[in-house]
Amino acid sequence: EVQLVExxxxxxxxxxxxxxxxxxxxxxxxxxxxxxxxxxPGKGLEWVAYINTRGSTIYYADSVKGRFTISRDNxxxxxxxxxxxxxxxxxxxxxxxxxxxxxxxxxxxxxWGQGTLVTVSS
Amino acid sequence: xxxxxxxxDSLAVSLGERAxxxxxxxxxxxxxxxxxxxxAWYQQKPGQPPKLLISWASTRESGVPDRFSGSGSETxxxxxxxxxxxxxxxxxxxxxxxxxxxxxxxxxxxIK
Numbered sequence: 001e002v003q004l005v006e007x008x009x010x011x012x013x014x015x016x017x018x019x020x021x022x023x024x025x026x027x028x029x030x031x032x033x034x035x036x037x038x039x040x041p042g043k044g045l046e047w048v049a050y051i052n053t054r055g056s057t058i059y060y061a062d063s064v065k066g067r068f069t070i071s072r073d074n075x076x077x078x079x080x081x082x083x084x085x086x087x088x089x090x091x092x093x094x095x096x097x098x099x100x101x102x103x104x105x106x107x108x109x110x111x112w113g114q115g116t117l118v119t120v121s122s
Numbered sequence: 123x124x125x126x127x128x129x130x131d132s133l134a135v136s137l138g139e140r141a142x143x144x145x146x147x148x149x150x151x152x153x154x155x156x157x158x159x160x161x162a163w164y165q166q167k168p169g170q171p172p173k174l175l176i177s178w179a180s181t182r183e184s185g186v187p188d189r190f191s192g193s194g195s196e197t198x199x200x201x202x203x204x205x206x207x208x209x210x211x212x213x214x215x216x217x218x219x220x221x222x223x224x225x226x227x228x229x230x231x232x233i234k
Contacts, residue, residue: 108160109164114170115171
């Protein structure tokens with residue numbers, strides 16, 4: 001059974017930093033690209049970042065570019081999101097999500113973690 | 123960037139009636155080399171992560187009740203729930219994966 005478990009959320013000051021982790025199990029982590037998606041309280045889903053299987057291709061939403069860094073450790077089956085220069089509008093539940101992939105490419109998000117809440121406030 | 127726009131923003135339907143949610147893409151999601159539309163639908167209930175319902179615009183995931191169906195092509199897509207059940211109350215999102223990922227703003231489905 002695929003499991004994705006996020007951790008590292010909490011309260012941060014504006015301008016501060018947090019590092020989120022996502023522990024993966026139940027599948028060959030190194031074979032799948034991964035994403036972070038966030039959801040502000042009472043709002044919709046916003047894609048945040050993407051990383052391919054080897055970490056050689058990375059994309060970010062414009063709203064976090066230059067402040068957030070996605071990374072992965074395939075040996076530990078773990079995904080990370082380093083969040084710097086945090087702002088109040090970064091307050092959200094952050095989900096890690098696995099993409100369905102075949103031999104050619106990766107597509108939709110087929111498994112999601114339960115999410116971890118990040119609150120940015122003074 | 124591909125912009126996804128859903129309509130309506132909210133919808134109230136009687137139990138047993140049909141619910142229809144629309145999703146429009148700012149550019150075609152049809153990949154001509156494989157003739158597939160890169161469009162998925164998700165259901166999200168309060169306090170839960172989104173759940174994948176449909177991929178490739180019309181392929182229902184395993185375990186998803188057959189009252190859920192997806193249709194459409196290129197830029198216009200529809201999620202239909204043929205006979206609304208109480209457990210279908212949720213927010214529904216469309217999502218394109220043609221170019222990275224973007225979501226629609228969501229449609230809140232309630233019981234009338």
